[in-house]
Amino acid sequence: MASEPRITSARPGGVASARTGGVASARTGGVASARTRAMPESVFAHMDAAKAAARADGRDVIDLSIGSSDLPPPPEALAALRDATADPTTYGYCLASGSRPLREAAVRWHRERFGDPPGGALDPDAHALQLIGSQEGLAHLLWAVADPGDAILLPDPAYPSYFGAVAVAGLEAIPLPLREAHGFLPDLDAVAPGDADRARALVLNYPNNPTAGVADEAFFDRAVAFCHRHGLLLIHDFPYVDTVDGEACAPSVLARPGALEVAIELYSASKSFHMGGFRIGWALGHPGAIAALARVKSAVDFNAYLGIQRAAVAALARPRSAARRDALVFAARRAALVAALAEVGWALTAPPAGMYLWARIPASAGALAADSLAFCDALVRDTGVALAPGRGFGPHGEGHVRFALVRDAEALRDAARRVGAFLTKPG
Numbered sequence: 516m517a518s519e520p521r522i523t524s525a526r527p528g529g530v531a532s533a534r535t536g537g538v539a540s541a542r543t544g545g546v547a548s549a550r551t552r553a554m555p556e557s558v559f560a561h562m563d564a565a566k567a568a569a570r571a572d573g574r575d576v577i578d579l580s581i582g583s584s585d586l587p588p589p590p591e592a593l594a595a596l597r598d599a600t601a602d603p604t605t606y607g608y609c610l611a612s613g614s615r616p617l618r619e620a621a622v623r624w625h626r627e628r629f630g631d632p633p634g635g636a637l638d639p640d641a642h643a644l645q646l647i648g649s650q651e652g653l654a655h656l657l658w659a660v661a662d663p664g665d666a667i668l669l670p671d672p673a674y675p676s677y678f679g680a681v682a683v684a685g686l687e688a689i690p691l692p693l694r695e696a697h698g699f700l701p702d703l704d705a706v707a708p709g710d711a712d713r714a715r716a717l718v719l720n721y722p723n724n725p726t727a728g729v730a731d732e733a734f735f736d737r738a739v740a741f742c743h744r745h746g747l748l749l750i751h752d753f754p755y756v757d758t759v760d761g762e763a764c765a766p767s768v769l770a771r772p773g774a775l776e777v778a779i780e781l782y783s784a785s786k787s788f789h790m791g792g793f794r795i796g797w798a799l800g801h802p803g804a805i806a807a808l809a810r811v812k813s814a815v816d817f818n819a820y821l822g823i824q825r826a827a828v829a830a831l832a833r834p835r836s837a838a839r840r841d842a843l844v845f846a847a848r849r850a851a852l853v854a855a856l857a858e859v860g861w862a863l864t865a866p867p868a869g870m871y872l873w874a875r876i877p878a879s880a881g882a883l884a885a886d887s888l889a890f891c892d893a894l895v896r897d898t899g900v901a902l903a904p905g906r907g908f909g910p911h912g913e914g915h916v917r918f919a920l921v922r923d924a925e926a927l928r929d930a931a932r933r934v935g936a937f938l939t940k941p942g
């Protein structure tokens with residue numbers, strides 16, 4: 516029998532964790548808390564050290580390990596930020612009312628792309644919130660909607676920060692394997708009903724990091740129905756909305772029937788506008804989740820600098836053709852890298868979206884094929900090519916690496932040649 520949905524549109528009632536209404540903190544030895552100690556090691560920090568060692572050794576490093584876009588931010592965004600720095604009214608704390616222009620711009624942008632969600636238009640006050648990036652938003656959202664010991668359905672592989680966020684929130688991750696044979700979509704029918712019923716939320720991310728898998732509307736309809744059936748909040752991390760090939764944009768779960776009653780979607784200027792260092796994003800969707808997250812954030816931050824919010828507002832107003840142009844840059848790089856890797860014997864299929872190429876390490880790597888961290892360490896040490904080890908994306912990531920398409924096609928071809936030489940080197 517279907518369980519009673521736990522997600523309601525109450526503010527913040529239906530989805531708020533006990534923590535949202537009152538905090539208890541515990542130190543459990545040394546200075547680090549148990550939840551801090553439960554955080555996994557960061558593969559990005561590991562690769563940072565490995566890159567520094569390679570540079571110190573005189574290697575010319577081609578860094579494809581981090582998904583930090585190298586394309587320029589929109590000029591109108593930079594102009595808005597410049598103007599804001601000359602405007603003293605931007606210098607103080609930005610309270611919630613100050614972030615309304617960004618929330619309005621985000622709602623307008625969503626309406627222009629996807630139309631109004633079935634059942635009602637998004638309201639900038641009830642359905643939108645400014646974030647300091649979608650990473651910050653997701654971590655605090657888990658605090659806002661789940662209590663220590665609660666379970667979360669989490670894709671595996673997944674963006675590494677999810678695992679840290681789950682640990683810090685004291686949650687149990689129930690892994691949902693993403694398999695290539697299943698289009699890198701979780702098989703929701705394979706989730707044990709007991710697991711689905713005891714979980715608080717389902718986390719999805721399409722276009723996906725690291726696999727570059729894409730979800731279609733039919734999958735989102737199944738995910739929405741699943742969340743209704745099991746009383747789950749559907750958290751769709753959506754920073755790669757603008758990175759699909761072709762004319763259509765990646766689907767927004769909020770545009771699906773019944774989604775606004777169960778789903779919240781997290782957006783980022785980091786990928787859409789190449790503004791990763793600016794730390795700005797926004798959440799849209801379920802009003803109870805938005806209100807709970809706003810409440811947690813009121814204890815944590817005073818919103819991003821108003822000038823950065825104005826930069827995001829300016830970027831959100833740019834025509835869709837600009838996003839298309841950038842997506843084509845990544846598509847061309849992807850094609851160039853796939854072709855260059857094929858030439859050195861590493862055959863891969865180009866995905867239709869995203870900023871990444873997710874690749875099983877070829878058998879020619881010998882023992883390193885089963886140890887992505889050792890493979891990446893040896894590769895950057897010997898060739899200067901830095902990749903992200905699949906292991907950092909979860910147990911199902913082991914045996915893979917992720918290439919970030921954040922250098923031009925020539926650099927990617929150079930990287931592929933060096934990888935080819937590494938794979939054929941004796942020993």
Ligand SMILES: Cc1ncc(COP(=O)(O)O)c(C=O)c1O
Pocket residue numbers: 582647648649650651674720724752754782783784785791795796
């Ligand atoms: C799936 C996913 N979510 C969130 C982020 C971080 O986005 P932001 O810069 O908005 O915090 C990334 C960055 O690579 C990502 O891949």
